[in-house]
Amino acid sequence: MSTRVVRAACPHDCPDTCAMLVTVTDGVATDIKGDPDHPNTNGTLCTKVSRYLERTYHEDRLLHPLKRVGKKGEGRFEQISWEEALNLITAKLKEIAARDARAILPYSYAGTMGIVQGESMAMRFFNKLGASRLDRTICSSAGGVGIKYTLGAKMGMDTEQYINSKVILIWGGNSIGSNIHFWTRAQEAKRRGAILIAIDPYRSLTAEKCQHHIALIPGTDAALALGLMHILIRDDLLDHDYIENYTLGFDQLKDRVSTWTPARVASTCGITLEEVEFLGKLYGETAKQREAVAIRVNYGVQRAHGGGMAVRNIACLPALVGAWRLAAGGILLSSGETYPKNEKLLSRPDLEPVDAARPPRTINMSTIGDDLLKKSSSEFGPAVEAVIVYNSNPVAVAPESSKVAQGFARDDLFTVVLEHFKTDTVDYADIVLPATTQLEHTDIHATYGHLYIMANNPAIAPLGESKPNSEIFRLLAGKMGFTDPCFADTDDDIAAMAFDAKHTHAIHFDWATLKRDGWMRLNVADAPFATGGFRTPSGKCEFYSERMKADGLDPLPTYIPPYESVASAPELAKKYPLAMISPPQRNFLNTTFVNVTSLRNTEGEPHLEMNPDDAVTRNIKQGDLVKIFNDRGSMLAKVRITNHARPGLVVALSIWWKKLATDGKNANELTSQRLTDMGRAPTFYDVLVQVEKA
Numbered sequence: 301m302s303t304r305v306v307r308a309a310c311p312h313d314c315p316d317t318c319a320m321l322v323t324v325t326d327g328v329a330t331d332i333k334g335d336p337d338h339p340n341t342n343g344t345l346c347t348k349v350s351r352y353l354e355r356t357y358h359e360d361r362l363l364h365p366l367k368r369v370g371k372k373g374e375g376r377f378e379q380i381s382w383e384e385a386l387n388l389i390t391a392k393l394k395e396i397a398a399r400d401a402r403a404i405l406p407y408s409y410a411g412t413m414g415i416v417q418g419e420s421m422a423m424r425f426f427n428k429l430g431a432s433r434l435d436r437t438i439c440s441s442a443g444g445v446g447i448k449y450t451l452g453a454k455m456g457m458d459t460e461q462y463i464n465s466k467v468i469l470i471w472g473g474n475s476i477g478s479n480i481h482f483w484t485r486a487q488e489a490k491r492r493g494a495i496l497i498a499i500d501p502y503r504s505l506t507a508e509k510c511q512h513h514i515a516l517i518p519g520t521d522a523a524l525a526l527g528l529m530h531i532l533i534r535d536d537l538l539d540h541d542y543i544e545n546y547t548l549g550f551d552q553l554k555d556r557v558s559t560w561t562p563a564r565v566a567s568t569c570g571i572t573l574e575e576v577e578f579l580g581k582l583y584g585e586t587a588k589q590r591e592a593v594a595i596r597v598n599y600g601v602q603r604a605h606g607g608g609m610a611v612r613n614i615a616c617l618p619a620l621v622g623a624w625r626l627a628a629g630g631i632l633l634s635s636g637e638t639y640p641k642n643e644k645l646l647s648r649p650d651l652e653p654v655d656a657a658r659p660p661r662t663i664n665m666s667t668i669g670d671d672l673l674k675k676s677s678s679e680f681g682p683a684v685e686a687v688i689v690y691n692s693n694p695v696a697v698a699p700e701s702s703k704v705a706q707g708f709a710r711d712d713l714f715t716v717v718l719e720h721f722k723t724d725t726v727d728y729a730d731i732v733l734p735a736t737t738q739l740e741h742t743d744i745h746a747t748y749g750h751l752y753i754m755a756n757n758p759a760i761a762p763l764g765e766s767k768p769n770s771e772i773f774r775l776l777a778g779k780m781g782f783t784d785p786c787f788a789d790t791d792d793d794i795a796a797m798a799f800d801a802k803h804t805h806a807i808h809f810d811w812a813t814l815k816r817d818g819w820m821r822l823n824v825a826d827a828p829f830a831t832g833g834f835r836t837p838s839g840k841c842e843f844y845s846e847r848m849k850a851d852g853l854d855p856l857p858t859y860i861p862p863y864e865s866v867a868s869a870p871e872l873a874k875k876y877p878l879a880m881i882s883p884p885q886r887n888f889l890n891t892t893f894v895n896v897t898s899l900r901n902t903e904g905e906p907h908l909e910m911n912p913d914d915a916v917t918r919n920i921k922q923g924d925l926v927k928i929f930n931d932r933g934s935m936l937a938k939v940r941i942t943n944h945a946r947p948g949l950v951v952a953l954s955i956w957w958k959k960l961a962t963d964g965k966n967a968n969e970l971t972s973q974r975l976t977d978m979g980r981a982p983t984f985y986d987v988l989v990q991v992e993k994a
Contacts, residue, residue: 301325302326302327303323303324303325303326304323304324305321305322305324306324307319307320307321307335307756307757307816308321308738308739308756308757308759308818309414309738309743309745309754309756310738311417311738311743312348312410312412312892313409313413313439313889313890314346314478314479314749314889315459315478315482315635315747315748315750316341316479316480316482316749316750317413317745317748317752317754318334318335318338318341318344318345318346318349318481319334319335319337319338319340319752319818319819320332320333320334320335320345320349320352321333322739322759324759327761328760329353329356329759329760330353331353332345332349332350332353333345335819338752338818339752339821340459340460340481340749340750340752342481342484344480344481344484346480347886347902348887348889348892348893348896348899351893351898351899352739354896354897354898355720355737356739356740356760356763357763358720358721358896360895361734361764361766362719362720362721362722362726362732362734362764363734363763363766364379364380364734365379365380365381365382365385365731365732365733366379366380366729366731367380367384367388367730367732372708372709372710372715372727373705373708373727373728374727375726375727375959382765382767382775385733386775386779388731389731392686393776393780396685396686396714397429399682400658400681400682401429401430401431401658402430402431402432402658402660402661402681402682403682403684403685403686404429404431404684404685404687404688405431405434405663405684405688406422406431406434406687406688407665407668407687407689407690407694408422408436408689408691408692409436409438409439409691409692409697410439410691410692410890411690411691411693412691412738412743412769413746413747414744414745414756415641415646415743415745415746415794415795415798416742416744416768416770416794416798417691417736417741417743417769417770418769419647420647421769421770421774421777421787421794422690422769422773423646423647423649424647424651424773424784424786424787425773425776425777425787426688427648427650427651427652428648428651428652428780428782428784429780430652430655430658432662432663432681432684433660433661433662433663434662434665435662435665435666435980436665437975437979437980437981437982438665438666438697438698438981438982440599440602440634440981441976441979441981442607442608442611442976442977442979442980443601443602443607443608443979444634444636444979445608445978446602446607446608446609446610446611446978447611447612447633447634448637448835449842449848449978450612450615450616450841450843451615451829451834451841452834452835452836452837453638453834453835454633454634454748455635455636455637455638456630456634456828457627457628457629457632458627458635458750458751458824458826459481459482459485459632459635459749460485460750461592461594461627461628462485462489462594462628463492464492464592465489465494465592465593465628465629466489466494466495466592466593466628467494467495467497467593467594468486468494468495468496468497468595469497469499469579469583469593469594469597470486470496470497470498470499470500470507470510470596470598471500471521471595471596471601472499472500472521472598472599472600472601473506473596473597473599473600474500474502474504474505474506474507474600474883474884474886475598476505476506476886477504477506477884477886478598478884479596481749486596495511495512496509496510496512497510497511497512497513497514497579497582498510498513498514499514499516499521499524500513500514500515500516501515501516501518501879501946501949502515502881502883502909502944502945502946502949503515503944503946504883505886512578514571514575514579516569516570516571517568517569517867517879517948517949518604518865518879518881518949518985518986519604519862519986520568520569520570520861520862521601521610521613522610522613522857522858522859522860523560523564523565523568523569523859524565524569524571525610525614526556526560526857526859527560527564527565528576528583529557529560529613529616529617529620529857530558530560530561530562531562531577531580531581531584532580532583532617532621533554533557533558535580535581537581537587537588538620539587539620539621539622541622542619542624542625543619543622545832546624546840547619547840547842547843548836548841548842548844549844549845549855549856550843552843552844552856553616553843553844556858560859562576562580570946570948583617587621587622587623587629588621592626592627592628592629593618593621593623594623594629595614596631596632597611597631597632598633600881600883600985602976602981603881603982603983603984603986604862604983604985605861605862605863605976605977605983606862606976607976607979607983608979608981609854609858609859609860611633613857614631615631615841616843617631618630618631624827624828624830625827625830627826629827630827634748635748635749635750636747636748637835638805638822638824639746639753639799639805639806640800640806641746641798641800642798645797646794646797648786651784651786664975664980665694665698666699666975666981666982667975668694668707669698669701669702669704669707669973670700670703672684672703672706672707672710673703673706673707684713685713685714686713686715687714687716688717689715689716689717689718689725689729690717690769691718691769692725693724693891694725695723695725695728695958696723696724696725696891696955696956696957696966696968697890697955697968698968698982699968699972699982699983699984700933700972700973701933701965701966701968701971702932702969703973704968708725709728715728715730716729716731716732717731717732717733718733718735718769719732719733720734720735720737723957724891724959727959733767733772734766735766735767735768735769735772736762736763736767736768736769738756739758740759740761740762740768741758741768741770741791742757742758742791742792742795743756744756744794744798744811744814746798746799751822751824752820752822753799753806753814753819753820754818754819755795755811755815755817755819768791770791770794774787774788792811795811798811805822805823805824806823808820808823829841843856851978853977862983863972863974863983863986864879864986864987864988865986865988866879869988872988873988876930876990877948877988878949878988878989878990878991879948879949879950879988880928880949880951880952880967880970880985880987880989881951881952881987882953882954882955882967882968882971882984883951883954884953884954884955885953885954885955885956886903887899887902888903888954888956891955891956891957894955894956894957894960895960900960903953905937905961905962906938906952906956906962906966907938907952907953908928908937908940908950908951909939909941909942909945909952909953910926910939910942910950910951910991911941911943911946911947911949912941912943914950914991915939918991918992920939920941921941922940922941923939923940924993924994925937925938925939925962926939926991926992926993927991927993927994928950928952928970928991929970929990930988930989930990933965933970934965934969934970935952935961935962935963935965935969935970936961936962936963936965936994937952939991950989950991952967954966954967955967955968968984970989971987972986972987
């Protein structure tokens with residue numbers, strides 16, 4: 301018997317990016333656990349990833365290439381060889397490219413966050429082909445743009461420092477379900493005397509365990525941040541020296557927030573005047589005592605019309621009180637741009653053909669429902685004739701799902717899907733290619749929640765005929781006749797070029813050493829903005845942004861109301877009076893893990909959480925099957941009556957595979973393709989619905 305332990309990294313769309321140790325006995329993975337020596341993972345994996353072996357060895361794994369034999373959407377296929385699959389795909393791509401390669405669209409996101417299996421070889425392939433570009437906006441682009449206008453980059457506090465914070469605002473996220481290792485540190489800070497405040501429309505598991513919960517109306521976070529700034533300035537809870545030396549535009553900001561009185565904020569946000577005053581004074585007075593005040597802002601904040609501005613407003617708060625002076629003070633949305641990635645070397649945009657008659661075309665992944673249904677036009681360009689889907693499940697995850705399914709059901713659309721399982725999107729594919737899981741391939745990871753570069757070593761041989769994404773795109777490139785040397789790069793070659801080893805943050809980066817050790821910490825100061833050094837044009841935290849003005853945006857923090865709310869859309873609210881949000885189920889990660897039986901059984905079935913006041917007016921009782929609907933669509937779910945949902949709000953925890961849901965639908969039947977104020981991102985939590993007994 302042969303047993304070894306392999307160093308790996310969790311690939312999923314989560315800020316924790318855990319270091320894993322995989323035990324392999326005679327070629328079979330028999331155990332998986334968190335690396336106890338990795339400072340962020342600290343030996344612990346989330347409930348989902350601790351079941352990763354169940355997912356890898358799942359009886360429904362796709363192990364061979366498939367060709368559709370039924371109607372689109374039926375999910376009926378026959379097994380074919382890799383040679384036949386590659387020949388069918390490349391013949392179709394060559395035919396389309398001869399007319400206009402922009403009619404070919406890649407569709408991918410964060411099914412794996414790995415640099416090798418994510419976008420590197422795939423982007424080289426699509427750039428060389430001249431395919432349409434994909435605007436990858438579906439998760440974090442609104443907040444990313446907002447924070448970059450303010451701080452200059454997606455970077456901030458070190459997660460490990462939160463244990464020393466005295467006040468922590470957990471704003472727009474359920475850390476227990478989506479950021480467990482940050483939550484561990486927040487809990488330790490609480491044991492040391494810190495005050496934790498959850499700011500979230502929904503009383504999540506995290507909110508339940510904080511000392512205070514402020515349940516504001518969805519999409520009003522920007523107004524609350526303006527009110528906090530008003531209190532800080534009104535009560536002189538400011539660090540004047542920090543403002544003078546390391547910020548830009550304070551006088552204009554002071555004028556702007558002067559009208560955002562606590563009373564106005566309370567009315568706008570649907571909370572009490574006392575809550576606004578309490579939060580502003582706690583934050584400001586704690587900072588005034590030179591104690592660390594910290595904010596962990598998450599992605600729920602940005603999924604409304606003004607989501608980018610909301611994150612920008614929140615990001616202004618630490619500079620006003622000088623929170624950045626302390627390592628345990630400041631804010632974190634993402635640490636992603638702390639990593640000096642060699643983006644151009646990895647994706648090779650220089651391969652893209654130059655053709656004045658066919659300028660590059662970009663399609664937003666969040667509007668795929670509309671775009672798949674568009675005809676050719678001078679404004680849009682060629683109709684989409686082929687979609688290659690990898691690392692995503694758009695039929696389930698994209699907004700206004702009925703249109704997405706309608707688009708993928710087109711008989712004249714050629715669809716290829718690289719996958720592990722027969723997802724909702726696979727059911728519409730013409731060709732299905734079996735992809736490896738994280739235990740079966742090489743990868744390297746940056747993260748967006750801590751400061752460690754991570755290596756993933758393959759623990760087992762690929763199951764069946766599955767292949768890594770990188771190898772699939774190498775094979776396609778060969779069949780297409782692409783001879784550029786970059787298509788011969790191995791996975792190790794790509795990993796070795798992933799980061800700029802001359803950059804001070806990654807000065808010790810070496811792929812061979814990283815493979816052996818599993819992880820390495822970036823060379824970053826504990827308090828990155830203690831003395832300024834923001835990556836903005838001015839080098840300061842920009843309360844006033846000339847870049848925003850040049851981009852047609854308000855250069856100062858402001859409030860942009862939701863598209864759909866009782867206050868902003870009163871006529872619509874007469875038909876659909878309830879706001880709906882669809883945050884993640886604890887045991888799912890987007891649509892990953894939904895088909896893992898033990899995890900799905902824990903969640904039971906799709907359900908809708910509703911406040912007792914809203915239930916009684918509709919004669920709805922606990923456990924009733926209800927219909928949730930608006931002009932875009934409907935879905936069925938069992939109702940759970942609970943005070944976790946504030947009055948006027950319903951919560952559809954997500955994202956269920958449609959085929960595993962009660963009526964073959966999920967919450968994205970109801971969501972809109974309208975985009976955010978900046979970052980061109982979706983507005984998943986900017987939705988009005990009505991609910992009635994089914």
